[in-house]
Amino acid sequence: MNFFWDLFLGGLTRGSIYALIALGYTMVYGILQLINFAHGEIYMIGAFTALIVASILTMQGLTGLSVLMLATVVAVLYSSAYGFTVEKIAYKPLRQASRLSPLISAIGMSIFLQNYVMLAQTSDFLPFPSLLPQSDFLDSISAFIGPSDFIIIVTSAVVMIALTLLLKFTKMGRAMRATAQDQQMALLTGVNVNRVISRTFIIGSALAAIGGVLIASHVGRINFYIGFNAGIKAFTAAVLGGIGSIPGAMLGGLVLGLAESFGTGYISSDYESVFAFALLILILIFKPDGILGRSSQQKV
């Protein structure tokens, strides 16, 4: 039973991170029908920024929660700026082009950002400090749940609730939903579609950066390549949940994380990725649009 609980928590932790990144994929897809392959790199840049800020702050003598908070804030701002710029440089000029062109542009951006970080920083693995704070409360629950698992699960939950509220109840959220439903119509009713798209990229990148900081301080090491694997898994999660659907991405992330964790725990970790993708295939056979995806009718 204990083993089950530990695996469940591990899966939930991993799933939360997948979900945070998957949201970026799904939001962009919902609005532009574009798979933003550079999204994994934004997550990696978030982790790197947090590492740099945290090292500087630690040298200044700061410790604990303030370092984590400041590093996260800077990482979020920096990654959002990257997300915004990537959209302006790589996707906006191609908005009227065929659907394949922005896809290739996205892959190019991903390779560019990876190599840029490799050259500007280092190709080695870097140690990432465990920024998650120590407190009596966390110690008291540590027998039950690991402190970093707890913080990751809680933070992700808060962020996802905030995002849902934002989309549901604000003007910006309504504009985003309208653009996702029908871009032409939204444009006609006076929605500034370009601004909505920029904001979508900014929000998606911010979520990825939070995910990056959380998982890096959980696992304890980063390099320029971490965005690739995380990106692939998060993309899988987004498709699993139904790409374009926000609750779908959250659910997809959690399902994928739990499937990997239980698969590793009860069968074998040799097949970790096999479980993830077998699950994807199974679900797509029975629900081709993902768990919560709306069936998309091709408009001819």
Next chain:
Amino acid sequence: MNNKLFSLWILIPVFFITLVAAPTTFGAETIKIGIAGAHTGDLASYGIPTVRAAELVVKKVNAQGGIYGKKLQLLIEDEACKPELATNAATKLVSVKADAIIGHICSGATKAALRTYKDAGIIVISPSATSPELTLSRQYPNFHRTIAPDDAQARLVVDFAVQKLKLKKFSVIHDKGDYGKGFAEYAKKFIETSNGTKVVLYEGITPGAVDYSAIVQKIKYSGADAVIYGGYHPEASSVVQLMRKRSMKTVFISDDGVKDQTFVKVAASAAEGVYASGPKDTTKNPLAVAAIAEHKKAYGTEPGAFYLNAYSAMLSLVNAITRAKSTEYKALHHALRTHSTDTPLGKIKFNDRGDAIGVGFSMYQVRKGVYVEIK
């Protein structure tokens, strides 16, 4: 016939004639030695020291007039320890007529490249590829190495864990790669054949995965006294950090892929007490002291992993070429097996399988942030 096409047809035989006429033994102006390995990417720290060792030896030999008047020339190819890039590197080195190869660095990449060299009749000496089958299978008579194979390493690790540390139950984990899995398989076999010891968990993990919590939980619930990990330092540092974060005291023992200062840097406090096997400490050998001093003088830093193995490989090769008075395959092959060379690793020559005689491993432990040899 189209004129243009015709001239092309003429070119083909001309091309082949030059290929055939290219002299094989000492015909060229220089002796070309290919250096192939990981010089970029996350395993670059394994490959760069070999390049530096080769450069230093070449500089020394050339300063003394080369070998029978022929200067040595290095052809450096990067393959980032990726098998698919390694075959490309090998093809390129063969096409520019390298006379011998020092490399490759990782076992998987070496295995991928070896057939190309074998077909071209080129001698290969690796400073670091430890997969046993490279020599045991006897498929590659052109392959030599100045490092002991993994079965020897696994034997040492298991004997150390069972006899010295008195451990009984083991989790054997590997990274599914040629090197890590090879090591883990031997470790498992040796544990199972020892008295009163058993393997409670044997599994592979995916390199580069987002998180290793699940496997760490599995290790925890397996009740193992120790983890024996086969693989490289990036994954090892993640696993050991997660174990220590969960306050697990399980002993962590690994191979020379983890005996790297980068591991200590990344895993930080979690690295304390970790055991790893690595090439014997040769700092008492005057040739090794001199070779390390040369590196410090030229580059201003301590040499990295496999530097001495690469230095020794270069010296053996130079000695073999000198003795054979040729870079021809058969002569070199024979010279490497009959004439021993004084190297930083001691006096070495190669046995009939291509393994260096007298090169071995010791156990190390991380104490206060550095690997210390255990006597």
